[in-house]
Amino acid sequence: MAPPDFRRPFKRAAVSDQQRRRELTLQRQAQSRHDAQQRVRNLASTIISLQSQEPDDAADVVLEPYPLDIRRASRMRGEQVRNWFARQLMLPEWMIDIPDNLSQDWYVFARPAGKRCFVVASNGTTVSRQRNGSILHCFPSALPNGAKTREPSGPAHSYSILDCIFHEGDQTYYVIDMVCWGGCSYYDCPADFRFYWLNSKLEETGASGPPSYYHKYRFSAVTHEKGLPAAYTDATPYVKDGLLFYNKHAHYQSGNTPLALVWKDAKCSQYVLDTDSTGEVPDQQQVVLELQEDGNLITSDDPPIIFGRLNSEFIQQLGLHSGNFVRCAINDGGLSFVEGKLEKADLKYIGKCSRGRAFADSYSKVVFQYMARHSPLTYDDLLVAANKPPSDVEMAG
């Protein structure tokens, strides 16, 4: 005898897994749709604009940050915004030699492993954008104007921008730097001031508190001032990915800067040696370079460093174009330096990079990776430098 149609079959779960798959997919799609629409709406209220007048092709223009009024910002299309953000983060160079006065002029702290992003809070929403400009989260937060709460937490149009790393493990935004707060820009302030201000502000607003309805993720400032041994050895609530060195006097500067440095070894990072597109560490070091009109292969530095060149026949044969990013391996000839400058690189062409790629490698990254494979800069080297007393002023007579 068959059960009535609407009775759950004997000893069966109420919902089938297929139904669950369907529902979860629908949820994801609805969320993505909502996010996509919110993105368009948020754009209109994000405090950013272009210096140049309405360029048609955003990729070709130099974009510089400065806070501007909503009306101009709202004219920016999706891709422009992404490109703009892609260029705003201060990107540390890789430490290929130890700066002078390490102990006196530099903060050192353990870098959290995770997604580097800009967090922008304005008009009641907080948006985090990754290095390539794509949105990571869109959420309410206790940052000024970061959530739609009943009591406004700041002047209606004020905004805040933090430089963070999102750590998946504890779902926390570790704040490494502060760019704007409550409508004030801190671009032009030295790092020690920015860090001091950051700590007190996070505390004040409750942004460092546990998540709640109007505060979806915890923000936690990294401890900037612990000194080298502590940064290297002390346990952190996050997984470490190398050490960051920030010059105390440096202003916040978009793009690559030698005034912020990153250093890694196997003890403080899982990702010392770069992996290739399959996620494996290749036998030979690989570098990503940008192809120029004249066939030169350059780094992302400004001015760029030329690592080699492809002849035009080869370029044509491969169907490459200027601006393409190409992947090369460093052959046994290695890199040769003369007086600290790159003289020759023995490169082997591997292939074109995926289109998702936004940057070539920087000079310092290539060299750091090269050193890491051959003669790494060790923790002991750093320790020696850190313990060295500040150098005396040199008399010039």
Added chain:
Amino acid sequence: MAMEVTQLLLNAQSIDGSVRKQAEDSLKQFQEQNLPAFLFSLSGELANEDKPADSRKLAGLILKNALDAKEQHRKFELVQRWLMLDATVKSQIKSCLLKTLSSPVPDARSTAAQVVAKVAGIELPQKQWPELIGSLLSNVHQLPPHVKQATLETLGYLCEEVSPDAVDQDNVNKILTVVVQGMSSSEGNNDVRLAAIRALYNALGFAQANFSNDMERDYIMRVVCEAALSKEEKIRLAAFECLVSIASMYYEKLTPYMNDIFTITAKAVREDVESVALQAIEFWSSICDEEIDILEEYAGEFTGDSDVQCSYFVKQALNALVPILLETLLKQEEDQDQDEGAWNIAMAGGTCLGLVARTVGDDIVPLVMPFIEENITKPDWRQREAATYAFGSILEGPSPDKLTPIVNVALNFMLSALTKDPNTHVKDTTAWTLGRIFEFLHGSTMDAPIITPANCQQIITVLLQSMTDVPNVAGKACGALYFLAQGYEDVGPSSPLTPYFQEIVQALLTVTHREDAGEGRLRTAAYETLNEVVRCSTEETATLVLQLVPVIMLELHNTLEGQKLSSDEREKQGELHGLLCGCLQVIIQKLGASDQTKYGFMQFADQIMGLFLRVFACKSATVHEEAMLAIGSLAYACGPEFAKYMPEFYKYLEMGLQNFEEYQVCSVTVGVVGDICRALENKVLPYCDGIMTQLLKDLSSNQLHRSVKPPIFSCLGDIALAIGQDFEKYLMYAMPMLQSAAELSAHTAGADDEMIEYTNSLRNGILEAYSGILQGFKNSTKTQLLIPYAPHILQFLDSIYVEKDMDDLVMRTAIGVLGDLADTLGSNAGTMIQNSVSSRDFLNECLSSEDGSIKESAEWTKLAITRAISA
């Protein structure tokens, strides 16, 4: 001609295939050449007492099939065709039908009864055939019993076919009068009585007014209860079926009768034949369903708004009811666990016990525990199984506070029974009970965990071991593991399952390879559990999940290596494809959710896509749906890179959008179009002409299941958002469709809850389309193209606001559209917006909403409007 028809109809039932085929073809030809003559000759055949019973019966069936079909659009065509038929022919056919009701041949009468009802189903709503009911009623009084029986049967079918509002109350009263008279114990003829009770079953929906009249209701209930005590089994069964139906239709009217009904049902459950006992149990299950719904509504936001008051019948009957149900649990059938479709008194009793637990909560526990304690260690497997089943059945409903201490004591016993009990039934039920324990009492919301570091290892070991047991037990063990994993869904960065992940996955894969994995649902259960284990895994095991990708890919690849298969094997193959695609989908979604894991996964993207495309070459609806779902996740993970798959994939996308019959496939495909739009953004443009054509066709089709339409509207928005002002060329097609759908969905007057829910989903789709279009055109030079549509959009917003029946989601989307309108059209729409009700009352209502996301949308809208006005 008439002679010829008889022979054709007999030949069409011949055992000789070629004779049969020829006859069928001839009948078909006849029908196509001259439909009125064909139908008339069929009715003549049916009415002719000189013809053989077999040809008469088939004539009636063909006639019936010419009036009705399962598919909605086909049905609609047939109805239209009948209505267009010449009135004289129709009247001749109808008189043949009515005449047949008096035939001494039972099959002829019964078939005619069904055909009359079909014709009535078409004509009565058109106010045609007004004399039908009168003539049927006049039949009842004067004629011999077999005519009375056929007439009551016809009235029953008629009530099943025709909606209550097509029959006026006067006729309803008359129908019920003859039906109830026919039911009464004074009716000497059992066939007549049975026909009357069955007619009442269908007529219950017509009896609203009569059930509101105390005297009439008392009378109806009395005859039903009397019939439930009849000596005739069929009559008792039909009467109990009526009681079940009354329980859900007239719950609120039952109080005066519950004492009697309890006595009758208790007796039936204990003493009657199984078919009747099952209905008696079903009566209580239905009462539970009603009370669960009412109590849920009480617990919901709208306290006191419930139309129906809870009468707490279950609570009142609890002490007497539970022992009766527990007794049924001991009446298991041998091998019931092997039979998928089995249903017997023990199963029904356990199901009812579970519903009682959900209705009364904690109160059931002390009534069931003694039964469990007494039976769980008995030598007779029936007692051990019944005790376990009782325990498993009451795990949903009572509070965790009440159950957790008991479960903590029972858990060890269960684990040892699962490995050591000599009886498979007991093990099966034990594994199922463990699953229920994990489903309802294990998870992050529980105060006291039942799975601890101390017993976790043991539980998993036992479950994995049970997966090597006989298929039904192994399947239940997989099910238990499913809920065990689910309980760790939001456990945070570190899951207690991490140390066992590899072992669990390995064990599940081993199950899928068992030779007997095809028995029951074993293989399905194993893959479903694997899916849940993956879904609930944390970053700690991301690399292990990644390693699973090539494993499942290989499985899929192997199943695609085609040898020639029988249709039976092909079906099994199709099922397996579905499971594997489903599994890959879950993995893709999992790995695609975080950038770190996505990176590792992308190396497989090309190959996976290749496999999915090969799966599409197989013809099976569920598989297409699973592969489609998986491709949506892949597009989401790949982002713009997905563009490279489009040239090859596109034709399957189009096929999916054209799949009206398997509407789930169509629906899923529509969702995938959205995923692709978001992934490719304007790179989707080259495919948009084809996609849009198909979507617009879908929207104007009356064959497509209505549930697919709201997502199609949302999808239009996805496309517009992706391609921006290039949507221009579709505006002239899309906008009028949106507009007419908006008009249809603006008002819900008189609709039931289900219809209001559907209308709201339609509104949401339409509004999402408007949002996408408005946002897509923002900042373009072509925004003025949208200005002509603005008044209508505003009008739509105003009218759904005034209607006051939108849900929260529609509210959020609607207020957002208002903002998008202001944002995109700016000062062009400023005045228009200011003059709308939406910009004032609706906006204010949203601004003060308790719902954060509505408030958020509203504040954005307020800002956008302020800007539009001041610009």
